[in-house]
Amino acid sequence: MPAQTSTRDRVLSAYEELLINEGPRGATLDAVTALAGVSKGGLLYHFKNKEALAAGVVERLKELAAADLEQMRTDPEGPSRYLVRTSVYVGSPLDRALIAAVRLAQCSDPAASDLLQQIHRDWFDLVFHEVGDRAIARAIMLLGDGLYYNEGLPGGWPQQENSPTSGPVEELLEIVDRLKALTPAGRP
Amino acid sequence: MPAQTSTRDRVLSAYEELLINEGPRGATLDAVTALAGVSKGGLLYHFKNKEALAAGVVERLKELAAADLEQMRTDPEGPSRYLVRTSVYVGSPLDRALIAAVRLAQCSDPAASDLLQQIHRDWFDLVFHEVGDRAIARAIMLLGDGLYYNEGLPGGWPQQENSPTSGPVEELLEIVDRLKALTPAGRP
DNA sequence: GTCTATATGTTGATAGAC
DNA sequence: GTCTATCAACATATAGAC
Numbered sequence: 001m002p003a004q005t006s007t008r009d010r011v012l013s014a015y016e017e018l019l020i021n022e023g024p025r026g027a028t029l030d031a032v033t034a035l036a037g038v039s040k041g042g043l044l045y046h047f048k049n050k051e052a053l054a055a056g057v058v059e060r061l062k063e064l065a066a067a068d069l070e071q072m073r074t075d076p077e078g079p080s081r082y083l084v085r086t087s088v089y090v091g092s093p094l095d096r097a098l099i100a101a102v103r104l105a106q107c108s109d110p111a112a113s114d115l116l117q118q119i120h121r122d123w124f125d126l127v128f129h130e131v132g133d134r135a136i137a138r139a140i141m142l143l144g145d146g147l148y149y150n151e152g153l154p155g156g157w158p159q160q161e162n163s164p165t166s167g168p169v170e171e172l173l174e175i176v177d178r179l180k181a182l183t184p185a186g187r188p
Numbered sequence: 189m190p191a192q193t194s195t196r197d198r199v200l201s202a203y204e205e206l207l208i209n210e211g212p213r214g215a216t217l218d219a220v221t222a223l224a225g226v227s228k229g230g231l232l233y234h235f236k237n238k239e240a241l242a243a244g245v246v247e248r249l250k251e252l253a254a255a256d257l258e259q260m261r262t263d264p265e266g267p268s269r270y271l272v273r274t275s276v277y278v279g280s281p282l283d284r285a286l287i288a289a290v291r292l293a294q295c296s297d298p299a300a301s302d303l304l305q306q307i308h309r310d311w312f313d314l315v316f317h318e319v320g321d322r323a324i325a326r327a328i329m330l331l332g333d334g335l336y337y338n339e340g341l342p343g344g345w346p347q348q349e350n351s352p353t354s355g356p357v358e359e360l361l362e363i364v365d366r367l368k369a370l371t372p373a374g375r376p
Numbered sequence: 377g378t379c380t381a382t383a384t385g386t387t388g389a390t391a392g393a394c
Numbered sequence: 395g396t397c398t399a400t401c402a403a404c405a406t407a408t409a410g411a412c
Contacts, residue, residue, distance in 0.1 A: 022298065024211065024213050039397050041396060041398075042395070050388065050389090077401075106211050135355070142333075146332070146333035147330060147335070150330070175367070229409095
């Protein structure tokens, strides 16, 4: 694993960046070549067409998500808190790959859609196993989803710095704890 | 207000439909003309360019959202329950206009972004006024956001019919009630 | 108000030199 | 492995007939 990123990796990251910031529309081959500092021929040597580029993003996400799932499974605070904690966009490689894949899925990329659905299901399984109640688990998932889309997707519900709906994660984690505590009393 | 939809309205609806189902990429003028059953010249008579088409979607959303906000303000169950209840995508004109605008915002349409942000802020203000606690209000908003994105955006976290994370709204509304009830005890 | 025809620019992809 | 042409396909937009 060289610290020196390969051209292939640079191209892939540039494509991710453009998917995130400009959307699928702006992520043209020309734009990718410009951002990656490579010619069109150079790009197409590594990825024979645009479809292969998208497949590269999906493959990268698959690996990052697998590692993250293991983190979530073994986190000392438990999967629910881990999920919400890590649902605020910080621009990590996983964050970027996830958002890029969401963009691809929005343009009807079946591989991206399938993987995102799988990831989402994996998360739910861990949360459900922890809290024991489907509705509560669902609510916690939605909290995370809302966070991801709100603060991760430029142009979702576009947020300004001090938007009333943004704020510290801690207050949300406290809500998560209360939701978890609600579970036993959940059946009247 | 004729029940017979004008060509202009048909064009606008076709553009919305394509934004939702095919994404901004697939919402080409040709596709719009095909779906609306009008020629390119006919379309461009009503909207002189693509930017005007997008502005038309934003304008339509503005009107629908204003009417919806009034509903939310006066709903007998209160704004929070109204928000979550109506955050499940049912394909209403408002739903469609909202998702279409989200797509536009994702492709860096400033007018769409601004309006979406304003709508989101209006919702939050009502919810916050009802529950009195910023963190709880934020959690309820995120619940709604997650719902919207999950079940409204094709390709978000793509859901199958009986996905573990989908389910009846009622159970979520119960969670909302419990969140609201949490408020007084919220300060330890 | 709606149509056809056409101009102009982009985009994805190929061929072949270095 | 990377580059420079170059092309066919498609997108937006205009002009003008009906």
